[in-house]
Amino acid sequence: MDSKTKAKKKFFKGNAFLYIGFVITAAMLAMIIVSFFWTPFNPTEMDTAAKMAGPSSVHLLGTDNLGRDILSRIMKGAGTTFLISVCVVAIGCVCGIIIGSLCGYFGGIADAILTRVCDTITAFPAILLALVIISITGGGTMNVIIVLGILFIPSFARIVRSEYARCRNLNYIESARLMGASSFRIIFVHILPNTMAVLLPAITIGFNNAVLSEASMSFLGIGVKPPAASLGSMLRDAQTYLRNTPWYAISTGIAIALLILGFSLLSEGLQQAARREE
Amino acid sequence: MAEQPVLEIEHLNTFYKVGLSLTANKARRVQVLKDVSFTVNEGDIVGLVGESGCGKSTLAKSILGIVKDTEGKIINHTKHPQMVFQDPFSSLNPAKTIGWIMEEPLRIRGGMTPEQRRKTVLEMLERVELTADHYDRRPWELSGGQKQRVSIGTALITRPEFVILDEPVSALDVTIQAQILKLLRELKKDFGLSYLFISHDLNVVYQLCNKVLVMKKGEIVEQGLVEDVYNNPQHPYTRQLLIAADA
Numbered sequence: 140m141d142s143k144t145k146a147k148k149k150f151f152k153g154n155a156f157l158y159i160g161f162v163i164t165a166a167m168l169a170m171i172i173v174s175f176f177w178t179p180f181n182p183t184e185m186d187t188a189a190k191m192a193g194p195s196s197v198h199l200l201g202t203d204n205l206g207r208d209i210l211s212r213i214m215k216g217a218g219t220t221f222l223i224s225v226c227v228v229a230i231g232c233v234c235g236i237i238i239g240s241l242c243g244y245f246g247g248i249a250d251a252i253l254t255r256v257c258d259t260i261t262a263f264p265a266i267l268l269a270l271v272i273i274s275i276t277g278g279g280t281m282n283v284i285i286v287l288g289i290l291f292i293p294s295f296a297r298i299v300r301s302e303y304a305r306c307r308n309l310n311y312i313e314s315a316r317l318m319g320a321s322s323f324r325i326i327f328v329h330i331l332p333n334t335m336a337v338l339l340p341a342i343t344i345g346f347n348n349a350v351l352s353e354a355s356m357s358f359l360g361i362g363v364k365p366p367a368a369s370l371g372s373m374l375r376d377a378q379t380y381l382r383n384t385p386w387y388a389i390s391t392g393i394a395i396a397l398l399i400l401g402f403s404l405l406s407e408g409l410q411q412a413a414r415r416e417e
Numbered sequence: 418m419a420e421q422p423v424l425e426i427e428h429l430n431t432f433y434k435v436g437l438s439l440t441a442n443k444a445r446r447v448q449v450l451k452d453v454s455f456t457v458n459e460g461d462i463v464g465l466v467g468e469s470g471c472g473k474s475t476l477a478k479s480i481l482g483i484v485k486d487t488e489g490k491i492i493n494h495t496k497h498p499q500m501v502f503q504d505p506f507s508s509l510n511p512a513k514t515i516g517w518i519m520e521e522p523l524r525i526r527g528g529m530t531p532e533q534r535r536k537t538v539l540e541m542l543e544r545v546e547l548t549a550d551h552y553d554r555r556p557w558e559l560s561g562g563q564k565q566r567v568s569i570g571t572a573l574i575t576r577p578e579f580v581i582l583d584e585p586v587s588a589l590d591v592t593i594q595a596q597i598l599k600l601l602r603e604l605k606k607d608f609g610l611s612y613l614f615i616s617h618d619l620n621v622v623y624q625l626c627n628k629v630l631v632m633k634k635g636e637i638v639e640q641g642l643v644e645d646v647y648n649n650p651q652h653p654y655t656r657q658l659l660i661a662a663d664a
Contacts, residue, residue: 310508311518314571317481317500318522332512 157408163401167394171221174214182211182368200390204380209387213394216368221398223284223369224349230288232342235295236334240326242296243303254300257293265290266352270361278361287352291345298341302334336413343406347399354395370395420458422494423579423611424480429453429489431472431479431635446486449475450635453489457579462605462612464622464643466658467632473615474503476632477581480613495579499572503584505564509556515542515567516552522575537574544607545570545600562593566600573608581613586621598625619662623647631655 179199190206200209238257242250260268265287272286303326306312315329350370356362357371365372370391377388431450449472457463465473478484480491481500502508509518519538523529529537539549545566556564565585572580582601586594602625604610616622622629622643629646631639631654639652650656 310502310504311510313483314500314502314508314568315510315521316483317497318525318575319497320521320525324525329510333510335512 154408154411156404157412160401160404160406160408163397164405167217167221167398167401170214171218174211174218178208178211178214180208180211182207182215184208194386201384201386203376203384203387209390212368212373213370213390216370216373216391217394217398219280219363219367219369220350220353220371220395223280223287223353223363224346226284227287227291227349227353228342228345230284231291231295231345232338234288234292235297236299236331236338238292239296239299240303240330243300244307244322244326244330246304246307250300253296257296260290260293261297265348266355269352269356270359273356273361278356278364280363280367283353283356283362287349287356291349294345295338295341298337299334302337303330306330306333339413340406340410343402343409347402347406350395350398350402370398420460422456422458422492423461424457424494424498424613425490425492426456426480427454427490427492429476429479429487429491431475431484431488432486433475433484434486448635450479450487453632453635453637455630455637455640457611457613459578459611460605460609461628462614462626464626464629465613465615465632466617466619466622466629468658469617471632472635473617473632474583475635477583477613477615480581493579495577497575497577498579498581499575499577500581500583501565501568501572501585503587505561505568505588508568509564511556513555514552515554515556515559518556519567519571519574522571526575538570541570541574544573544604546596560593561589562597565589565597569597569600569604573604573610576608578609579611579613581615583615584617585614587616587618594621601625619647619658631658 185205185207187206190202190204194201198208198210200213203209203212238253242253269283269286269290273282276282276286307330312325312329315325320329353362353369354371354374357369358375360372360375363369363372373391374388374395377384377391381388429450430448430452432446433449435445435447453476455463465476467473475484477500479487480493481498509515513521516535516538519541520534523534523537535552539552542549542551547563547566547570551559551563551567556567559567565588569585585601586597589597598621601612605612612626614622614626626643629640629643630637631646631652633654639646639650639655646655647659650659
């Protein structure tokens, strides 16, 4: 146990990115988890007596145009944004790993075709493409998750593919083949752990992109539908009353920024830690 | 004592495709090995010498079926021949522990409990002159010589009868080389192994092997007992190699 805590200390020491990122992310996560069980007020309950109230001891971040408690809405909204982003990254990452590993490991014509398809998709800005598809299929949380998830596949597939193409002919894979290991075993047991060094930063960056994409889409009104709140849709509401309730837009914006900043720093810190280990 | 062959190669030709791509559908097929024939008998250590790029590793890969575009006969009389690779730095999976790496052949073969596997690996670690401490280590924590010991132990863990050693000591410095060669000799005796030992170092081959194949540009130009070939080389290329090695 002693050596473990020592190792942890060494892990964080001199790595301010990792430390600060960890603290911010932990705080945001704690807030999100609490919001599932408790918020200061019901985030959809309207208090007509206290419309557009400024920050006070009762409503820490004030109320919006309908008299809803902004802190409660941010807590719930951050949770929604977080869950959507996690689902998007999960879809992108899992499908990306499967496609990328098969392409990279086996190569051949299927690889060439799939790589070109991925390149084609990444050639369009993801948000633009998402907007086009969502305006055809219709909005809603589920659609946003699926569309963004699919659009996130190529970025993961590409990274994973290049790692598999690199490892495919290394001696330790060659000898695994000689031992009689199946392709399935080589792909997922022998090579996959070796892709973690590039996959982990990609996941954190992907998460940030997912937060931004979700926020943008909800901001444009094709994401999460009211009365449910996400950080993006709240920012859109806040925009209308920017003059009367500036604290609404500011606190929502800060929530988005903190969510992203925490993960960016965490990602940067992880990469630094990985480099140092080498 | 009648000599049992463990490996017979007859008129082996091996090809590589070069320039394979979507646009160039006419890939060039280059012949790497030309009419290679030899036999490895039980208990032999056959040295395969020749300069870099002459097709030594290709021959090993053809025997093991890694390279598939071959013509001719490869008759393997043993089950699951194993190979120890030249570069000890890329032959061990950096994401795994030494114990995991050495247990993997047993896990794939199946039929052993985790405790049995662990015990077998610990015994093998001892056998290749490492310690139980190395079980939980990662490859990057080991020296080149230690890595090569792990590679050898991993190759032998399923008790093959025939092992191909592709330049197993070339990446190591001379004192470590001598230790590994000694280990290989002992293991051969204890496990009843036969080796095909690939090397560009004629002195190492002389120390270890009883037979030698001399390869030039994919062809075997001379083969025979080490004493005969070294004392009375027939082919000018062999003479050239011997002069270069002595100098």
